[in-house]
Amino acid sequence: MRKNWPAWSGYAAASWSLAYGVLGIFWAAGGADYPFAKVDEDHSTGSLLEGAPVDIVAPAMAVLGLTGAVVAVVMTRRQPRGWLLQAFAGVLAVGLALVIPDYTLLAIVALSPALVVFAFTGVPGEQGGVGDILYWHRVNLVLMFVGGLLWAATALAYHRRARQACISCGRSEQPDRAWTTPSAALRWGRWAVAAAVVANLPYEFTRVAWYFGWPLGITDEFHRMMADTPGMLEIGLAMALMGVGGSVLTHGLVHRWGEVYPRWIWFKAGQRVPPSRAIVPASVVALVLIPAGLMNLRMPFEPDNWALTAPGALAIVWGAALGAATYAYYLRRRTTCRRCGRGSAPGSVLTSRSGAPAGRSSGSRAGSPRAGSPATAPRRSRTRSVRSARAGTRPAAAPPTSG
Incomplete structure (x- = not known):
């Protein structure tokens, strides 16, 4: 699953966008549980859209969601062309993951061990349970963050394909920058x-x-x-x-x-x-x-x-x-990419106490070529030539190439 993220992330972003596009239509038509509606202070959030009018935000969500579902599929299946789709995906990623949410995500990460305990023991104090902490307005912000991550992955995969780079590691035929x-x-x-x-x-x-x-x-x-x-x-x-x-x-x-x-x-x-x-x-x-x-x-x-x-x-x-x-x-x-084969041994310049680069196995010798690598080819050719000379024969000539 991790290896194939450039493929499934685009379809996941399309599914997420389609779901919120349909919800946008539902909320624009007067449906319940609009996630940015004004609520009491105890259940409000610090989101950028908190308290935003439904008649503006819901139609915008519908348009962006339905459009995004189509764009994500196109970015995943079609050959990259131009920068417009990359810009669209990048703006959605930044807006959904970084701009719209509030401190909820940080609080969940910091208090996650306590939340697991509270799920079984109840929340201390006047709160009725975990539902008083993770209510719909906050859960919606978590879902927005997840959507932003999916769009970021979609944009990254598309950008790497446009550069003709490896979609897994981002390396290309060009030498690494300094x-x-x-x-x-x-x-x-x-x-x-x-x-x-x-x-x-x-x-x-x-x-x-x-x-x-x-x-x-x-x-x-x-x-x-x-x-x-x-x-x-x-x-x-x-x-x-x-x-x-x-x-x-x-x-x-x-x-x-x-x-x-x-x-x-x-x-x-x-x-x-x-x-x-x-x-x-x-x-x-x-x-x-x-x-x-x-x-x-x-x-x-x-x-x-x-x-x-x-x-x-x-x-x-x-x-x-x-x-x-x-x-x-x-x-x-980072090490050699399993998809494209680019890269080498772990590149860290920090060394272990023995003097070998950290993370390198003791069974390998630095600088020794691997079997089948170009560095071993001349040695094998010389070996065959020596053996042929000793036997009184010449090495076989290379087959002629067509003009």
């Missing part, structure tokens, strides 16, 4: 890691300060309100500590222990870290950070309570930098 080499990726990847760590420091520092009684960036009245609300300061502290933990893990994208398990993970020490084990979670976190940051950027700025929104808005920088660091890690760890 900034994509392992050594270059390590250099700018370190800057990306530093930017990701620094961008989250204001959020971590303010939430820890609030927990210990210092109303940094907020009024005394607001701090007193939070202190009087059970669990509010504790949740802020927990989120800050999770951010610190995430910053520590981010360093693994440019350090040896991100490629080979360190000693303190005793049951895996010395073993190779599968690249997907770092790339997948880091990519998810990078993507969900950006909508949360954009939501904070849209909120009214209060100078007396600047710490409520300003540190959260920096999540845009945090997500973008984390995404760049993750891509640099991918460039260093």
Whole structure:
């Protein structure tokens, strides 16, 4: 399934678009459960479309959905031509995955272990259950995010086909650009890691300060309100500590222990870290950070309570930098493509304690040609010539080519 994503992602994007196109018609005709309708404050979201009138948004959803269903099929089945379809898919991907959602996705990722427990034990406090947390307005934003990812995959596959590159790895006959080499990726990847760590420091520092009684960036009245609300300061502290933990893990994208398990993970020490084990979670976190940051950027700025929104808005920088660091890690760890055969051994410039590149098996020797590779052909030809000479014969001539 992972290997064939360029094919099924286009059809999945078409199915998703068709479903929302039909729903757009339904809501335009007065159907119930329009997901951006005005609701009470406890069940509203921070989406860009929250409270948008149904008579404008629903017809637009119908048109974009039905059009998108056709476009996604065309992009998957037809030969790429021009940039118009790529632009259409790219705009849909960015809008659905990054612009329309709010902090819901980040909250789900951060609180996913607790949500699993709450599904069996119930939600503490006055909430009636998980349904009071994941209600339709929020679930719709998750579905919008999924649709954005499908359109991003469709656009990427189409773009690679237009470049006549491998649809799986993106490599082509052209030589790799200088900034994509392992050594270059390590250099700018370190800057990306530093930017990701620094961008989250204001959020971590303010939430820890609030927990210990210092109303940094907020009024005394607001701090007193939070202190009087059970669990509010504790949740802020927990989120800050999770951010610190995430910053520590981010360093693994440019350090040896991100490629080979360190000693303190005793049951895996010395073993190779599968690249997907770092790339997948880091990519998810990078993507969900950006909508949360954009939501904070849209909120009214209060100078007396600047710490409520300003540190959260920096999540845009945090997500973008984390995404760049993750891509640099991918460039260093990628191997030979199974579809096109391009590439070589893991390209990481970080080495193990033995001096061999991290991730390379001990049974292979660096620089030795593989059987069947072009480097072995001359040696075999010379061997045949020597044997023929010893036998008093000449090697067979190459068959004549047609003029």
